[in-house]
Amino acid sequence: MTTTTETTVGWGFLGAGHIATASLGPALRGLAGTELRAAAGRDPGRAAALGAVAAHTDYAALLADDTVDVVYIALHNSVHAEWAVRALESGKHVLCEKPLGLSADEVKDMTDAARAADRLLVEAAWNRWHPRTRDIARLLAQGVIGEVRHVEAVFDGADPDRHNYRRDAALGGGALLDVGCYAVSAILAAHDWAAPTVTAVRRETWPEGSADRRTRAELRFDRGTAGLLASLTGTGQEALAITGNAGTLHADRPFTAGREPAGLWVRTAAGTDVRRYPPVDPYALMAAEVTRAVRGDASAYLVPLEESLAVAEAMDAIRRAPSAGDIDAPDVVLRA
Template sequence: MDSLQIGALGAARITPQALIRPARSVPEAAVVAVAARDRARADAFATRHGVPVVHADYAALVDDPALDAVYVPLPNSLHAEWTVRAIEAGKHVLCEKPFTANAEEAQRVADAAAASDRVVMEAFHYRYHPVVDRALDLLAAGTIGTVRRVEARMCFPLPRRGDIRFRADLAGGATMDAGCYALHCLRTLGPGEPTVVAARARLRASDVDRAMTALLRYPNGATGRMTCSLWSSDVLGVSCVVHGDAGRLRITNYVAPQYWHRLSVRTATRRWHERVAGEASYTHQLRAFTTAALHGGPVLTPASDAVRTMRLIDDVYRHAGLHPR
């Protein structure tokens, strides 16, 4: 197989950035089909982005025997259903985050993935950028000593009140859309798997959070703090700070480091800043996905990992006095 034939399950706003443009830089990836709830929207998307095939609906795309893989950028509430259907149709799957609406759904998808020989990847694109590996190398080398506290933020303004990310029936909320990044980063750079000890929500509606703060604890006693918002006084903040007993490591803009980022390290004897070279995080992600599907390469964000993140998200909601999505 020369290239992975990919279909986009939905003409979402993220699709050009996450799939169409990266495919131009990844020779082994070919975006060849799209489907949307509105056929006219799918036609317009295909014309604009040069996608040769438009399917009548999601089911037709998933069942297309010419496709090897499916990209799922649907609303959160639909991720589990269509990821499982794609796996059952023999497709590899790149599913947007958050992986599902809740941990129970995530486990169901993970079980389906484990029972197949398909690659199922959660689209935490930041994890595939070299700046994260550089940070992990520095932490593993003991550059800042034993980790005692980790703080991750993902805050940006989303003023559109009617946006689907504020809809409870579509599994929306700040913790789902922004907090998932911060929680995953706390898992990635922290000393083990954390647990939630407290959370406080600010609400857009009675059951939808527009902002959330959560406190976590790691097995070694280290603490974590997650801050996220889609609409709050924390207008913009995307960073992760790891405090050790011998120094501090900070990544500014860990989510989209291709636009601008800074890796800063401070110890008792030295301070320095780095820019870590790399392509767009989405390009690194798509290359990893195609390499895994075609050649058995590693997957850093598999379905089993997504279950752990979704459990944290569910627990954040519970500690904040809200129901999981």
Template sequence: MANWGFLGAGSIARSSLAPAVRAAKGAVLHAVASSSHVRAQALRPERAYPSYDDLLRDPDVDIVYIALHNSAHIEWTRRALRAGKHVLCEKPLGLSAAEVDAMTRTAREAGRLLIEAAWNRWHPRTRDLETMIDGGSIGAVQTVTARFDGLEPTADNYRLNPNLGGGALYDVGYYAVSAALAAFGWNTPQVVWAKQEQWHPASADSASDFLLEFPCRGTAQIHCALIGRMAEELVVTGTSGTLSLSSPAFCAGATSVRLFTGSDSDWQARSYPALDSYRLMVDAMDAAVEGRGHPYLVSPQQSRLIAATIDAVREALPSHSLPDTEPPKQNRRRG
């Protein structure tokens, strides 16, 4: 039996992780630490702490879930690991490849497990998509089109603040980048061009568009935004066929979804019922910590490549800010 401790009691912890831990076999929501006692108690833990350090000193906590804003991930992940806890940290694991390197080094030194909470990677459709691509079901991948439009953050949301790791690229863009890298076998891409828009000059990015090129393989066209409308699309085209996902392409779970595969003359669909991918993630983390079986886990190498790719996109922006010119017309697509 694994005792879970949460650092933070915000919306994701409340709506997704706490219910998943309560539903998982053998998992216990032992403790929650939050500056708000009311929010901590709302998750119904066995213990509520007023500070994160208090929770890390609790000897009964086995796994710490980091549910803090993105810029706090590195500090509190490393503190939790050094306190002897296994860690499941919200995505993005780090705000750069250097941060991910530091975190994984600390996990190795502490002899503890560190996993990025990319919950959609545990969905059976995501697993099938990667297996089919790896098995050559559509031949060699040539192009990926990925789009994730999400709701605009409220005025007090950290996603507006670049100093807290906010912005569309780190938030919804993470899913699209991860899907593109998986489609191309987790090889390192080059950024052909990138552009961003902002809510206002001092804010994080409200939208990001970029083109990734995988040398001797193909390209991935990616669009991500937090401007009010909802859209999730993923299309992977290979030399002998195409794979596409019904919406929501990345955040499936609460509704039934499908995976389409085929060509112009022959399309087939696989259907997946509604399920809780957060529960699957918690089950896998519990099993890994307790040494049961061989659960699927997101690898540290993949987490690092995602971070390194986002680094490269940011570096490709003219002056690391809004571009002065539009990208080449032959490459321009909103999705």
């Protein structure tokens, strides 16, 4: 992998929607040693509004820009794989929005392209860079709550309007792919990235597009279980509870914490340790670590592709499982 230690790292954005303009764009503007060299979007006004050196309506034109070192992909889920592979083959490093691919097969193809090109491919699961997420991983590795027996993960995102791609399965929409990837990742991390067996699934779909509005899944691991609820109904409900044979971990707003303070409750026989985390911008942390990695810093934290693949495989298994019917049980509410 080439390094650019003494030079400015040039970024290019494929996609100029809300996540690019409100999250990663501002993160880069505050990051020394980086420059947004190009942005491409279907709406030339939105692409230009990002403030890049160059704005394009043609994605291929951005990939041909020799001043761009890293391409950030914030397009519909259904084209993540296509444009990531094209960017990698163009010699660019890639930071791609979650979910990395629509399936494990897509993630494998993307990974193969990254290895062939000797370029970085990173899933932009931004909450993974939050200090609390990293702290939870350390606590679990240290065995603070013993062996994990059960994980409950709930994420209810915004209710998209009827024209939003999130309601269209063909565009990679649906609750499981949109917000369920966060919950699946947390569950797998707690179970040391083991592959689960799907024991039960209930899902509801929108009338149009056939994408899932809510998916409830029960998973079994060699040493424990997990429950997942992914939905797009607009309640804003989030929860993560990890139960071990020697204690529990509870996180508030586990998947969207950032610019607000966050908490973690660690309960063991010794008592309750309440950990507080000040506001941070995980997008800025993510952009900084990717930039360090592009410069050749092997200590930079990136979401491992093996873990992105594990999440994709688990979501494949959940989507393949037949639904036992609509979700008739009340949503799980977990409180710290």
